[in-house]
Structure formats: structure tokens, C-alpha cells
Amino acid sequence: MLRRMTRLLSGARQLDPGRFLHRGSPAPQSLDAHLDDQRPRAVSCTSEDDPARHGEQHAALHYHIPLQDLKTVFPQGLPPRFIMQVKTFNEACLMVRKPALELLHYLKNTNFAHPAVRYVLYGEKGTGKTLSLCHVVHFCAKQDWLILHIPDAHLWVKNCRGLLQSSYNKQRFDQPVEASIWLKNFKTANERFLSQIKVQEKYVWNKRESTEKGSPLGAVVEQGLTRVRNATDAVGIVLKELKNQSCLGAFHLLVAVDGVNALWGRTSLKREDKSLIAPEELALVCSLRKMVRNDWHGGAIVLTLSQTGSLFKPRKAYLPQELLGKEGFDALDPFIPILVSNYNPKEFESCIQYYLENKWLQHEKGVVIAFQHDLDHGASTQTFLGDTMLQRALPAVLPSSLPLPTSSYGGREERAAVPE
Amino acid sequence: MAAATLPAGLVLQPGARTLRAFCTSVTPAARSAIPSPRECQSRRLRALREALPPRTEKMTVDQDWPSVYPVAAPFKPSAVPLPIRMGYPVKRGVPMAKEGNLELLKIPNFLHLTPVAIKKHCEALKDFCTEWPAALDSDEKCEKHFPIEIDTADYVSAGPSIRNPKARVVTLRVKLSSLNLDDHAKKKLIKLVGERYCKTTDVQQIGHCISELTFSFQKTEEWEKDKTEADMEEYIWENSSSEKNILQTLLQMKAAEKNLEINEEELLGTKEVEDYKKSVVSLKNKGDNENTLSQYKESVKKLLNLM
Numbered sequence: 216m217l218r219r220m221t222r223l224l225s226g227a228r229q230l231d232p233g234r235f236l237h238r239g240s241p242a243p244q245s246l247d248a249h250l251d252d253q254r255p256r257a258v259s260c261t262s263e264d265d266p267a268r269h270g271e272q273h274a275a276l277h278y279h280i281p282l283q284d285l286k287t288v289f290p291q292g293l294p295p296r297f298i299m300q301v302k303t304f305n306e307a308c309l310m311v312r313k314p315a316l317e318l319l320h321y322l323k324n325t326n327f328a329h330p331a332v333r334y335v336l337y338g339e340k341g342t343g344k345t346l347s348l349c350h351v352v353h354f355c356a357k358q359d360w361l362i363l364h365i366p367d368a369h370l371w372v373k374n375c376r377g378l379l380q381s382s383y384n385k386q387r388f389d390q391p392v393e394a395s396i397w398l399k400n401f402k403t404a405n406e407r408f409l410s411q412i413k414v415q416e417k418y419v420w421n422k423r424e425s426t427e428k429g430s431p432l433g434a435v436v437e438q439g440l441t442r443v444r445n446a447t448d449a450v451g452i453v454l455k456e457l458k459n460q461s462c463l464g465a466f467h468l469l470v471a472v473d474g475v476n477a478l479w480g481r482t483s484l485k486r487e488d489k490s491l492i493a494p495e496e497l498a499l500v501c502s503l504r505k506m507v508r509n510d511w512h513g514g515a516i517v518l519t520l521s522q523t524g525s526l527f528k529p530r531k532a533y534l535p536q537e538l539l540g541k542e543g544f545d546a547l548d549p550f551i552p553i554l555v556s557n558y559n560p561k562e563f564e565s566c567i568q569y570y571l572e573n574k575w576l577q578h579e580k581g582v583v584i585a586f587q588h589d590l591d592h593g594a595s596t597q598t599f600l601g602d603t604m605l606q607r608a609l610p611a612v613l614p615s616s617l618p619l620p621t622s623s624y625g626g627r628e629e630r631a632a633v634p635e
Numbered sequence: 636m637a638a639a640t641l642p643a644g645l646v647l648q649p650g651a652r653t654l655r656a657f658c659t660s661v662t663p664a665a666r667s668a669i670p671s672p673r674e675c676q677s678r679r680l681r682a683l684r685e686a687l688p689p690r691t692e693k694m695t696v697d698q699d700w701p702s703v704y705p706v707a708a709p710f711k712p713s714a715v716p717l718p719i720r721m722g723y724p725v726k727r728g729v730p731m732a733k734e735g736n737l738e739l740l741k742i743p744n745f746l747h748l749t750p751v752a753i754k755k756h757c758e759a760l761k762d763f764c765t766e767w768p769a770a771l772d773s774d775e776k777c778e779k780h781f782p783i784e785i786d787t788a789d790y791v792s793a794g795p796s797i798r799n800p801k802a803r804v805v806t807l808r809v810k811l812s813s814l815n816l817d818d819h820a821k822k823k824l825i826k827l828v829g830e831r832y833c834k835t836t837d838v839q840q841i842g843h844c845i846s847e848l849t850f851s852f853q854k855t856e857e858w859e860k861d862k863t864e865a866d867m868e869e870y871i872w873e874n875s876s877s878e879k880n881i882l883q884t885l886l887q888m889k890a891a892e893k894n895l896e897i898n899e900e901e902l903l904g905t906k907e908v909e910d911y912k913k914s915v916v917s918l919k920n921k922g923d924n925e926n927t928l929s930q931y932k933e934s935v936k937k938l939l940n941l942m
Contacts (some may be wrong), residue, residue, distance in 0.1 A: 324941070328891040329888045332941065510883070536925065537922045549884065549938065551935055551941070
């Protein structure tokens with residue numbers, strides 16, 4: 216794919232990117248004629264980089280996240296394709312969209328004395344639930360909240376190696392690997408809080424080690440990181456302490472879980488006798504379930520439902536009751552469901568504009584060919600365009616006069632037709 | 636045909652004469668009983684010449700058909716004035732005609748049941764009938780007074796046998812509402828009957844003695860105590876976890892506002908909680924769709940004071 220893309224890039228012209236979408240009568244032969252076609256350029260980026268000041272006027276525009284922030288706020292949690300895009304463009308730009316704006320509005324008006332409200336982002340695959348969650352997390356990080364971000368709860372219920380029987384509760388299972396990874400990322404994201412928050416109880420790890428009452432939370436995290444056996448218990452303690460202490464008002468707590476339907480689904484983990492483990496028997500899942508209950512105040516809980524990565528759920532399922540099941544729904548009730556949908560035409564244009572400005576798409580036919588190529592090849596690992604919605608919306612929004620290559624593989628003839 | 640047979644008759648004569656020659660010892664009385672060859676021949680010829688025309692030729696168009704076929708009788712080609720053909724045709728041929736056609740004889744016929752014949756039967760039967768009660772002039776009244784309906788089916792088909800095993804099935808239908816069951820007995824009956832219950836017409840098909848069943852459903856069996864939430868046919872909000880959750884949430888909110896005077900019943904009676912209850916019930920019973928979800932969202936927003 217890379218070879219073909221470079222051929223494309225070398226053969227293409229440097230165009231003024233703003234004109235390709237608003238053509239009246241496109242004549243593909245001569246592009247010089249269209250240099251005179253001065254339609255108003257759609258702007259794709261806004262200079263407002265603080266999510267707290269994002270409003271309706273910024274809808275469908277991209278805003279920059281400084282790369283420094285990216286490392287501290289998002290050690291985990293960004294979708295892999297987005298990370299690839301960030302690496303390619305050397306900048307992180309997130310589009311401001313309506314569901315995220317709605318959530319930000321609610322969060323700005325949170326009453327911290329009331330029990331934590333649960334917001335559930337749901338929608339079809341690839342519509343932007345995870346990135347909306349990341350937008351919200353960035354906002355809360357900027358507002359100096361403590362972020363408890365579980366990037367993918369599905370990772371905790373499948374393909375886990377090294378399950379240990381929990382020392383704390385004999386019926387449950389520990390997951391040392393997952394717990395230690397999460398602790399590491401938690402530490403990176405919330406460095407400054409770890410020394411401020413003090414634990415309120417004494418925790419005895421084993422005969423020789425214990426954490427005294429009043430020591431900083433960082434000590435518990437360190438214990439979990441150094442002694443991997445105790446990592447799961449450390450996670451449980453961290454969650455419990457944060458929940459209790461957020462009520463005291465020293466900090467605001469944001470609990471962000473992606474793929475929360477994993478907590479009430481089924482697992483694919485087996486005991487030694489090959490019998491399936493229920494999610495209740497995993498210590499991590501238990502602590503997380505307690506965390507998303509609304510019996511604490513002083514923060515908010517933002518969740519997303521995700522079918523990707525879920526176990527035993529049909530591919531087209533996206534509605535809350537389908538993915539959560541009866542148990543999950545009853546546990547999360549009452550919550551605010553927020554629908555995240557595909558790009559509308561304005562957002563789509565903004566996205567194309569952004570790619571054109573970054574010189575990722577250099578030719579209006581290149582748009583078509585690049586996307587067709589990606590569409591043909593399943594667009595899973597080979598696309599550098601981190602935008603599933605763009606690919607999906609493309610055939611509907613492009614002017615019909617642009618020839619879409621119909622044969623698979625883009626058609627080598629089509630590429631040869633690109634004017635030199 | 637007659638001309639062809641004559642020479643054969645002539646040829647036979649010498650044979651007859653030779654026979655005659657052998658029985659010279661026969662008595663004169665016997666001689667007169669045995670017909671002469673000439674008489675034999677003439678009788679034979681007469682029969683051949685005077686084959687009676689079939690009865691159909693004498694039938695008029697407006698004749699009284701029930702008198703031709705008053706009862707079920709086999710097919711008589713000479714009595715049925717229709718040019719019927721039946722049978723598998725040979726190559727470049729047509730199906731066989733009705734004369735001497737075994738296929739037409741094999742199949743059952745309903746020539747004795749023409750509409751005219753049936754009308755005559757009905758007229759005759761009228762003397763034995765009573766009048767339809769004038770009070771039962773609509774379907775609802777019939778159902779009200781006679782809630783049990785019994786359906787029998789008869790089948791007419793052409794085939795080697797006139798029997799049809801489906802004719803043995805008798806369906807008894809009862810409308811549940813006419814049984815005077817209370818809610819619990821009704822649910823129990825629906826569960827036991829299973830797929831024989833039709834919700835839209837509230838009709839249920841059973842084959843038992845009705846009164847016994849009604850009494851038995853009003854008793855509470857022991858196994859009914861094991862009914863769990865998963866068995867419930869529809870979602871009932873009272874005593875559900877959703878109610879508990881919302882109650883807890885609201886109590887916590889009130890406690891945060893230092894408003895401890897409000898008690899649970901008052902909380903549950905407010906309009907917001909009513910709306911919330913309705914939205915949850917519709918969400919659970921009708922499933923997820925845009926309407927129910929947006930209704931639920933609005934009601935939760937109002938409840939939690941999020942605007």
C-alpha cells in the first residue's frame with residue numbers, strides 16, 4: 216500500500232485544497248481552469264484549545280491537543296488508529312462534536328453534593344464514542360479533576376494470563392498483569408494527586424509489608440507495581456479510597472470506562488477445570504462495578520458501550536439494553552443515555568478539509584482512490600486515515616460526477632488516468 | 636358393422652345344419668324349444684340393430700335432476716348427459732370418453748348433491764327445525780351467552796379414499812375474559828396453555844372440561860411461589876431494582892440538600908417519578924428504540940435536575 220500511495224503522491228499536483236467539494240460542473244481533464252474557481256474555503260480547525268470554552272460555535276471544528284498533554288492525560292485510552300494519525304501528522308486534533316458538547320455542558324453544571332450522575336455514550340460502531348470520551352477526559356484533566364480512566368473494560372474479561380486466586384477473597388480471581396498495566400497508567404495520569412491523597416486505613420499486604428494509615432496513595436500504587444501479586448488488591452484499594460474521599464470535597468473524580476458492558480457480560484476466562492468464570496468472580500470487575508454505582512458524590516461517571524471487543528454479542532448490537540443486558544441496565548439505572556451518530560455533512564466536510572490541509576489528501580481524485588483502496592482492503596490495519604466515519608460517509612457525500620472506480624483494487628487503469 | 640357380420644352368420648349356417656343332422660333322435664317337443672338357427676340369427680341381429688339409445692338422449696334441459704340421481708350412485712354414462720372425458724391420453728390422442736370409462740367409475744361423485752337437490756333437502760328439513768332466537772342478533776351477544784365455540788371441519792377431495800384424517804380434529808375455543816378469572820389465575824392459565832393462547836383475540840384453545848379448570852386455577856399451587864423476575868411476562872415497576880435505585884438516589888439528593896422531612900411515599904408520588912416509571916416500563920416492555928430512549932433520557936434529566 217505504501218508503494219502505491221507514494222506513486223500517488225509523487226504524481227499528484229499541489230492543489231489549493233479548498234475547492235474540491237463544492238464543484239458546480241467538474242471537468243476532470245484540466246485542473247488549471249479550476250484555480251480560478253474561488254469558493255469560500257471551509258475552515259476545519261479552531262484556535263480554541265481549552266475544552267472548557269468549547270461551545271456550539273465550535274461544532275464540527277478540530278482543536279489541538281498539545282503533545283505534552285497527550286502523554287500525561289492519555290497514557291492509555293486513545294484508539295490505536297488515532298495514535299497512528301497523531302504520529303503521522305505530528306499533532307493531535309480532535310473534532311468537537313455535539314454529543315461531547317452536551318456532556319461538557321452537563322459536567323460544567325454538575326452539582327457535587329448530589330450523587331454522581333452516570334452518562335452512557337452509545338451508538339453504532341465507529342461513530343466516535345471513544346473519542347468523545349477522550350474529549351471529556353481532556354476537559355476534566357484541564358479542570359484538574361482526578362481521572363480514573365479504564366480504556367477498555369473488555370480487556371479485563373478476556374485473554375488474561377496468569378489468573379491467581381485472590382488472597383483477599385478466596386472466591387475471586389486476581390489479574391496481576393492487567394492490574395499492573397492499569398496502575399502504571401493511572402500513576403502517569405494523576406501524578407500530582409498521588410502525594411496529596413492520604414489513605415484512611417491500614418492495609419497489610421503480607422507478613423512483612425503493610426501500608427500505614429495516613430500514608431500517601433502513591434505508596435499503595437508503588438506496592439502494586441513492585442509486587443505484582445498484590446496489584447489487583449492495590450487497584451481495589453485505590454478505587455475504594457478515591458470513592459470515599461471524593462465525598463470530602465478535596466478533589467473532583469471522573470470515572471471514565473470504555474466498554475462498560477463488559478462488566479455484566481460473559482467472560483472467556485476458564486478455570487483449571489475448564490469451567491467458565493463469571494464476571495462476578497473477577498476481583499477487578501467487582502471493584503469496578505462498585506465504582507460505577509452512584510452511591511458517592513463529588514464527581515461524575517462517563518461510560519461508553521462498545522460492541523467491538525465484546526464477547527458473545529451480535530455485531531449489529533448497539534442499543535443500551537442489548538449490550539448491557541438486564542443486569543447491567545438495572546445496575547446503571549438511572550443514567551443519561553447519549554447517542555453518538557455518524558458524521559453529518561458539515562462534520563464530514565470539516566474532516567476532509569483537515570486531511571487536505573495536512574496534505575494527506577492532495578488530489579480530489581486521490582480522495583476517491585485512497586478511500587476506495589481502503590474500502591477494498593478492509594481498512595483495518597492499512598489505513599492511515601483514522602476515520603471510519605469518513606470512509607463510510609464518502610460515497611453518499613461526494614458529488615456524483617466524480618468517477619468512483621467500480622472494480623475492486625481501485626483499478627490500475629484508474630490510477631494511470633491521474634493527470635501528471 | 637352389420638354388413639360385416641352377415642357373411643359370418645351365413646358361414647355359420649352349414650355348421651348349424653350339421654349340428655342339426657346329428658340330433659335327429661331329438662323329440663319333437665324339444666325340437667320346438669330349441670330355437671332354429673334362423674331364429675337365433677335374427678334375434679342376434681335384432682339385438683345388434685336395435686341397441687337402445689342411452690337415456691341421455693331423451694333428457695330435456697330443464698328436467699328434474701334429483702330424480703335421476705336421488706342418492707349416491709356410481710357414475711352411469713348413459714344417465715349423465717355431460718360429455719366428460721377422463722384418463723391419460725395416448726400420444727396425439729385425447730382422454731377417453733365416458734362410455735365404459737373405469738376412471739369415472741372409481742372416483743366419488745356428487746351428482747346427487749347439486750344445489751337444487753340440496754335446496755330440496757333443506758326445504759324438507761325445515762319442518763323439523765325451530766326458529767333462530769330473535770334476541771341473538773349480533774356476534775357479541777352470541778359470544779356472551781355461549782362463550783364456548785366448537786369447530787369441526789369436513790374435507791372434500793377427490794382421491795382413492797373419501798376419508799381425511801384431518802376431519803377428526805375438533806377445536807374448542809374459549810375467550811379468556813368470559814371465564815371470570817382474577818389476575819393471578821389468568822396469568823397461570825396463560826403460562827400453562829403456552830402457545831395455544833392467542834393474545835390478539837384473547838382466545839384460547841383447550842380441550843378440557845371448563846368448569847374444573849376454572850376452579851383449579853383459582854387455587855395457588857406451591858410451585859408458583861418460585862416465580863422469579865425472569866418469569867414475569869411484563870415488567871412491573873413496583874418492587875423492582877429500578878425503583879430501589881431511584882429511591883436511593885433521590886434520598887441521597889435530598890439528604891445532601893438537608894431536606895430530611897420528605898419520606899418515601901411522597902417521593903414516589905411526584906410527577907417526575909411517575910414519568911420516570913412510565914419511561915422505564917416502556918423501555919423494558921417495548922425494547923430500545925429512539926422514542927423510548929429519548930423519553931427515558933428526558934425523565935432522568937428532570938429527576939436529577941440536569942438541565
